[in-house]
Amino acid sequence: MDFTRWRNLIIDMDGVLWEGQTPLPGLLPFFAAVRSTGRAFVLATNNAGLTIDQYVARLGKLGVAVSAAEVLNSAEATADWLMERAPGARLYVIGGPGLLDALTRRDFQLVDSDVDYVVVGKDYGLTWHKLDAAVLAIGSGAQLVGTNPDVTYPIENGLGIGNGAILAALTAATGAVPIIIGKPEPIMYRQALARMQCTAASTLAVGDRLDTDILGAERAGIASVLLLSGIATAAQAAGSSVQPTVVLQGLPELTAALLAAPG
C-alpha cells in the first residue's frame, strides 16, 4: 500500500504507543519518521485519565517532543465541543480531574441547578447522590453528554466498569440518549482534522481497536491502519464487519511504510 497521500495522522495511544506503562517497540523511530517526512499528527485517545499536559510530559520522558496542540483526549474534546455550541453553559459534571481541568480552563459554570448539560466521564468519586443529581437535571431538560462510550475499562486483573456503563444507567433512569464525543463517534476525529487544517482524504487514523479507532475512522470518512500491537488480533480483524484500510503488525512496519512514501 502506498502511503504517499496520507500527509496527516490521527494516532491512538494505548496499545499503539505503549501497553500500560511500557513503550512499544519502535516508538522513537516512528516519531522521527513522522517528523522527517513532514507529516502532521494529533494523538487522540478516549482515555481521559491524564490531562493534556501529563500526556505531553509522559511522551517527553520517553524522548518524544510533542506540543499540547498535538494531543487530544476525550475530556479536552468534550470541552471544545461544548465551547463551540454553548460557551458559558451551566454544567453538572460527573468526572475526574482530567475532565474538570478541561472544563474549568474554559468559560463554563459548574453548577447543580438550572443545568444545561450533564457531562459524564470516568469518576472514581462517583456516588448515588451524583447519579440522583444527574437524573434530576436531565428530567428538568438538561442534555446528556458523555466523554466516551466504553462500557469496560482495563484494570489490573481484567476488565472493570467503563464510562459507557454509567451512561447506560442514566439512560435507563431517564430515557435520554447521550451525545458521545469519543471514538467511535466521529466528533473527536473531526476536531483532529480541524486542528491540522486538513482534509479527511489526506489523513490516516492509526489504532489498535476495531470497535473504536477503526469504526470511528470509517464514520469520519478517514482511512485507517490497524496495528496488531494492542487489543485486536489478526483473526478478529479478518472476521470483522469493520475493516481497516491496512493491517500492520506494529510501529516498525508503519514507520517503514511512512519512510517509503516521504511525500
Ligand SMILES: [Mg+2]
Ligand atoms: Mg488503543
